[in-house]
Amino acid sequence: MQPSTLLFALVASEGLVSAASIPAFNVNERSILDNEGTALEKRACFKTGQKYGDYKGEAQSYSRAACKNVFSGYHRKGQKFTQCYNLPNGNSVNFSVGLLGEDECYDGLSKEVKNCARGGQTTYDNWMTDPNTGRCGK
Structure with missing residues (x-):
């Protein structure tokens, strides 16, 4: 797990933000x-x-x-x-x-x-x- 993924998971688990609201890059967007x-x-x-x-x-x-x-x-x-x-x-x-x-x-x-x-x-x-x-x- 990348550090940024871990940070987003921690923030979401604390209820500070919905995990669904965190934008993710797929392979095509990252190209x-x-x-x-x-x-x-x-x-x-x-x-x-x-x-x-x-x-x-x-x-x-x-x-x-x-x-x-x-x-x-x-x-x-x-x-x-x-x-x-x-x-x-x-x-x-x-x-x-x-x-x-x-x-x-x-x-x-x-x-x-x-x-x-x-x-x-x-x-x-x-x-x-x-x-x-x-x-x-x-």
Whole structure:
């Protein structure tokens, strides 16, 4: 049993959440995701798509700016916020976060950038980073 499965089973057994409400990935859904040497079971990196390349540092800086300036403030449960930043190489990076504070926001986004060359998404959907070819809005 994977640690994440054990955690979900424990949470469900304590009555904190229904086991039926926990989304599961099947083999087909997991085919677009790939774990890239990360110690956290909940993170899945994208296997295909644009990489950060030499601009991972800029993506890290933008993740801090997004959490501090764009994603801060009052969030309703289930609400998602997204922000796109243009990278110096003509490409862009999209960030998306759910309900969380500034420190948790940056911690999650920066781990996605650091550990996933093509971006990634946590399986419980709080953070997502996605580098893309082309500028924002194109």
